[in-house]
Amino acid sequence: ETGVTQTPRHLVMGMTNKKSLKCEQHLGHNAMYWYKQSAKKPLELMFVYNFKEQTENNSVPSRFSPECPNSSHLFLHLHTLQPEDSALYLCASSQEAGATTDTQYFGPGTRLTVL
Amino acid sequence: AQSVTQLDSHVSVSEGTPVLLRCNYSSSYSPSLFWYVQHPNKGLQLLLKYTSAATLVKGINGFEAEFKKSETSFHLTKPSAHMSDAAEYFCVVTTKGGSQGNLIFGKGTKLSVKP
Numbered sequence: 001e002t003g004v005t006q007t008p009r010h011l012v013m014g015m016t017n018k019k020s021l022k023c024e025q026h027l028g029h030n031a032m033y034w035y036k037q038s039a040k041k042p043l044e045l046m047f048v049y050n051f052k053e054q055t056e057n058n059s060v061p062s063r064f065s066p067e068c069p070n071s072s073h074l075f076l077h078l079h080t081l082q083p084e085d086s087a088l089y090l091c092a093s094s095q096e097a098g099a100t101t102d103t104q105y106f107g108p109g110t111r112l113t114v115l
Numbered sequence: 116a117q118s119v120t121q122l123d124s125h126v127s128v129s130e131g132t133p134v135l136l137r138c139n140y141s142s143s144y145s146p147s148l149f150w151y152v153q154h155p156n157k158g159l160q161l162l163l164k165y166t167s168a169a170t171l172v173k174g175i176n177g178f179e180a181e182f183k184k185s186e187t188s189f190h191l192t193k194p195s196a197h198m199s200d201a202a203e204y205f206c207v208v209t210t211k212g213g214s215q216g217n218l219i220f221g222k223g224t225k226l227s228v229k230p
Contacts, residue, residue, distance in 0.1 A: 004158070006158075041222075042220045042221065042222050042223070043159075043205070043220040045218070090158055090159065092159075097217065098217055099217075101147050101166045101209075102209075102217065103149070103161060103164060104218060105161065106151075106158040106159040106160070107158050108157055108158040109156075109157070109158050111156070
């Protein structure tokens with residue numbers, strides 16, 4: 001266990017559904033991240049939050065909407081997704097975003113399937 | 116710009132034989148380097164990291180990696196493979212400036228261990 005939990009672990013949704021992914025970290029970190037992991041592609045950074053403020057949006061489509069109510073919780077709200085959005089969505093946390101020696105700790109991921 | 120190249124997409128070894136997973140990096144400054152492991156349907160777990168201290172870094176589960184600046188390499192090794200080592204391994208380099216996400220992931224090397 002890394003101290004980062006994600007729910008649900010698996011999610012199947014239609015293209016017109018609205019759902020949310022949840023991430024919680026118990027490490028006292030100040031930075032949280034969303035990544036997308038698709039088959040045969042490197043891990044893609046989606047969003048970065050540092051001290052609850054969004055500091056990076058890596059050109060992510062607006063059908064993905066992040067929310068960070070506090071340093072321990074991170075959500076990814078999903079609506080009108082496309083089948084190509086099917087992937088493993090990983091959450092990570094670290095002490096503070098941007099420090100080159102900072103270590104990110106990952107959750108187990110949510111396996112999302114869009115029908 | 117920083118980048119990382121994992122030279123093998125798939126490595127297969129027999130149980131009890133040495134493991135070598137190769138990684139080359141490109142960085143215009145002294146980077147931090149990491150190896151993460153991902154078991155099937157799981158999140159990423161940190162194996163080890165190099166942050167400009169000792170060039171030979173020891174990690175969990177008997178893995179180690181050596182930072183060689185002259186060769187811009189950070190290869191991962193283990194003297195004797197175990198069946199439980201079968202997983203995908205990611206070499207990661209930090210960025211500086213720009214992305215607050217600050218990690219660049221390689222494409223991964225899938226390690227198979229034969230009995």
